[in-house]
Amino acid sequence: xxxxxxxxxxxxxxxxxxxxxxGLVWLVCGTALVAVERLAFRAVVGPLVERVEEETDETLFxxxxxxxxxxxxxxxxxxxxxxxxxxxxxxxAKSPDRLTGDDVAMALEDLEVLExxxxxxxxxxxxxxxxxxxxxxxxxxxxxxxxxxxxxxxxTPARLAEDWDEAARRCLVREVRLADGTLLRFGTVFEAHGAxxxxxxxxxxxxxxxxxxxxxxxxxxxxxxxRLLGDLARTGQRLGEGAFDARIRRSxxxxxxxxxxxxxxxxxxxxxxxxxxxxxxxxxxxxDLRTPLTRLQGQLDLLKRHSQRSDEMIEAVQDEANQLxxxxxxxxxxxxxxxxxRRLSFRTFDMARVVTDVGELYAPVFAEAGLAFECAVPPSExxxxxxxxxxxxxxxxxxxNALKYTVEGRVRLDLRRAADAFVVExxxxxPGIPETEAENVFQRFYRLPQHRRxxxxxxxxxxxxxxxxxxxxxxxLENDGGLVVRIRTPSL
Amino acid sequence: MRVFLIEDDDEVxxxxxxxxxxxxxxxxxxADGKDALVQAMxxxxxxxxxxxxxxxxxxxxxxxALRGSGATTPVLFLTALGDVDRRVEGLEAGxxxxxxxxxxxxxxxxxxxxxxxxxxxxxxxxxxxxxADLSLDLLGREARRADLRIELQxxxxxxxxxxxxxxxxxxTRTMLLEKVxxxxxxxxxxxxxxxxxxLRQKIDKGFDPPLIHTVRGAxxxxxxxx
Numbered sequence: 001x002x003x004x005x006x007x008x009x010x011x012x013x014x015x016x017x018x019x020x021x022x023g024l025v026w027l028v029c030g031t032a033l034v035a036v037e038r039l040a041f042r043a044v045v046g047p048l049v050e051r052v053e054e055e056t057d058e059t060l061f062x063x064x065x066x067x068x069x070x071x072x073x074x075x076x077x078x079x080x081x082x083x084x085x086x087x088x089x090x091x092x093a094k095s096p097d098r099l100t101g102d103d104v105a106m107a108l109e110d111l112e113v114l115e116x117x118x119x120x121x122x123x124x125x126x127x128x129x130x131x132x133x134x135x136x137x138x139x140x141x142x143x144x145x146x147x148x149x150x151x152x153x154x155x156t157p158a159r160l161a162e163d164w165d166e167a168a169r170r171c172l173v174r175e176v177r178l179a180d181g182t183l184l185r186f187g188t189v190f191e192a193h194g195a196x197x198x199x200x201x202x203x204x205x206x207x208x209x210x211x212x213x214x215x216x217x218x219x220x221x222x223x224x225x226x227r228l229l230g231d232l233a234r235t236g237q238r239l240g241e242g243a244f245d246a247r248i249r250r251s252x253x254x255x256x257x258x259x260x261x262x263x264x265x266x267x268x269x270x271x272x273x274x275x276x277x278x279x280x281x282x283x284x285x286x287x288d289l290r291t292p293l294t295r296l297q298g299q300l301d302l303l304k305r306h307s308q309r310s311d312e313m314i315e316a317v318q319d320e321a322n323q324l325x326x327x328x329x330x331x332x333x334x335x336x337x338x339x340x341x342r343r344l345s346f347r348t349f350d351m352a353r354v355v356t357d358v359g360e361l362y363a364p365v366f367a368e369a370g371l372a373f374e375c376a377v378p379p380s381e382x383x384x385x386x387x388x389x390x391x392x393x394x395x396x397x398x399x400x401n402a403l404k405y406t407v408e409g410r411v412r413l414d415l416r417r418a419a420d421a422f423v424v425e426x427x428x429x430x431p432g433i434p435e436t437e438a439e440n441v442f443q444r445f446y447r448l449p450q451h452r453r454x455x456x457x458x459x460x461x462x463x464x465x466x467x468x469x470x471x472x473x474x475x476x477l478e479n480d481g482g483l484v485v486r487i488r489t490p491s492l
Numbered sequence: 493m494r495v496f497l498i499e500d501d502d503e504v505x506x507x508x509x510x511x512x513x514x515x516x517x518x519x520x521x522x523a524d525g526k527d528a529l530v531q532a533m534x535x536x537x538x539x540x541x542x543x544x545x546x547x548x549x550x551x552x553x554x555x556x557a558l559r560g561s562g563a564t565t566p567v568l569f570l571t572a573l574g575d576v577d578r579r580v581e582g583l584e585a586g587x588x589x590x591x592x593x594x595x596x597x598x599x600x601x602x603x604x605x606x607x608x609x610x611x612x613x614x615x616x617x618x619x620x621x622x623x624a625d626l627s628l629d630l631l632g633r634e635a636r637r638a639d640l641r642i643e644l645q646x647x648x649x650x651x652x653x654x655x656x657x658x659x660x661x662x663x664t665r666t667m668l669l670e671k672v673x674x675x676x677x678x679x680x681x682x683x684x685x686x687x688x689x690x691l692r693q694k695i696d697k698g699f700d701p702p703l704i705h706t707v708r709g710a711x712x713x714x715x716x717x718x
Contacts, residue, residue, distance in 0.1 A: 404681075
């Protein structure tokens with residue numbers, strides 16, 4: 001991963017979104033984790049604090065009682081009595097007529113509190129000097145409870161007890177600041193301290209780990225997307241420049257991205273196909289138009305070189321030009337029909353009328369050619385949605401062909417109903433079209449080998465096929481005593 | 493006949509103007525749509541020949557504006573856009589006829605003359621058409637020559653009617669296909685020729701003089717021989 005990629009991913013919207021999502025999950029889970037940990041903590045610490053509070057209150061009471069038996073300064077005597085009676089030791093400790101650290105130290109020594117293994121006691125002067133302690137080396141206190149003030153401390157005991165497995169004692173101590181600034185800490189050994197601290201540690205680790213995972217997973221996910229989008233952009237650009245063989249790299253893992261890329265690549269295969277087909281067709285068209293254009297050139301050249309210009313020569317040139325024009329127009333027409341834009345001008349019309357009209361138009365021509373011509377339509381309307389002009393042209397092309405290729409016999413044009421479709425059928429007694437050529441004859445410019453020398457441009461059937469396609473009609477060719485062309489199309 | 497030719501292609505403009513002048517028309521030309529509109533509204537013309545694609549103001553808009561101002565001068569559109577939809581567009585904008593480029597000059601001339609004739613005659617309602625001793629009763633749908641009744645199929649009648657309405661003017665094959673058969677494409681075979689031939693069999697054969705003439709490279713005309 002280059003640094004460029006790194007910064008690109010970090011700046012991407014995918015990364016930001018992924019991070020936001022992961023961050024949200026982290027936030028929710030983290031909050032739950034913290035909440036659980038805090039609740040557990042309080043559940044454990046709460047009762048303990050109460051117990052310690054009780055115990056220390058008892059000890060304080062004992063201290064006060066002890067002091068009662070000593071030489072207590074006069075000013076304190078009444079206050080002490082009052083405090084003991086009313087159980088207001090702490091208040092007394094903070095009051096102006098008060099106890100000093102020395103007083104308490106003395107009382108503690110007499111009570112032999114320091115010798116108690118389960119009691120943790122420490123007396124520090126205002127300046128921080130340790131006056132009295134059974135804690136030994138202590139760790140920095142971690143405040144547990146705000147009011148009354150409770151702390152955790154780890155301490156190395158001044159005296160090792162035989163029962164202790166560990167060298168360190170964990171104490172839950174209560175803090176009381178006396179009036180002269182002396183700090184009295186006393187409390188009890190707390191065994192579950194370790195477990196609680198571990199819980200807190202797990203919580204913190206979990207939160208950090210979660211955050212880290214969120215960042216890394218977002219990065220990885222974004223990285224993948226950024227790479228894919230980069231590929232897409234690059235492929236698109238290459239396609240835009242005309243390199244139709246450009247494809248997007250696949251990861252091959254079958255996931256959604258992979259499927260999408262496969263689909264796009266398949267589409268690009270088709271585009272490449274189309275482009276090559278189009279260039280093929282253009283090549284064909286160019287090739288097939290060169291011949292008449294060359295002929296035209298030849299005729300014009302002849303005209304130039306001939307001293308006597310006859311009208312016939314000029315007319316020959318004009319004919320050739322007109323032929324060329326007819327071919328162009330036919331090509332244009334095919335393109336227009338293929339594009340589908342003619343669908344917009346579809347209307348309802350009577351197919352029977354169209355068939356009759358075309359039949360009428362061609363009847364005399366067949367008669368002239370010595371062919372029997374019949375045209376039959378149903379007596380009632382045959383309503384169809386489509387373009388009547390195009391159908392006239394399609395039928396006209398088919399009749400042109402029938403005329404051209406039928407030397408003798410008959411031609412019959414039929415329109416009949418069939419279920420929910422109508423069928424137009426044209427039968428002639430000509431040579432027909434071999435089955436092997438059935439597909440080919442609808443191609444542009446295609447002429448059957450035996451008919452190559454016939455006049456015409458070879459686009460008639462192509463247009464008929466295009467018109468059928470446009471209307472959703474099917475066209476079939478059959479050989480039955482001649483050619484049978486059958487067009488089946490849905491009617492209303 | 494006064495013709496106003498509005499065409500921005502120099503070559504086409506010269507070629508058409510010359511042809512029309514040779515046919516006896518007085519021709520004005522213009523290559524810009526806006527200028528042409530002004531000229532068309534101020535001057536008096538019998539026929540307008542308008543290219544659809546023009547600089548300044550396109551042909552369609554020009555004709556719409558003209559019709560909007562109340563002018564009824566017949567308009568023939570010229571265009572390279574050969575689509576059916578375009579043709580309908582042109583006619584809806586107020587055009588009377590539509591010719592695709594490239595065209596044979598004879599086609600253009602025939603259509604211009606037809607438009608001129610139609611416009612001139614539109615006031616009168618004709619019930620009978622007559623050329624020499626051939627008469628066509630439009631109400632009774634009957635054809636008579638030298639007082640003999642001639643049996644005509646409905647389509648044959650329509651064909652003759654069209655020719656006679658434009659008596660003395662050349663009518664092209666394309667015009668006949670469009671107006672008589674409502675057929676807007678070029679058939680590969682010479683269908684019209686065959687129909688005309690049949691009509692001749694009925695109208696001219698056995699009568700004197702022949703009235704239906706072929707004009708080479710153009711079409712047909714109904715008139716007494718010159």
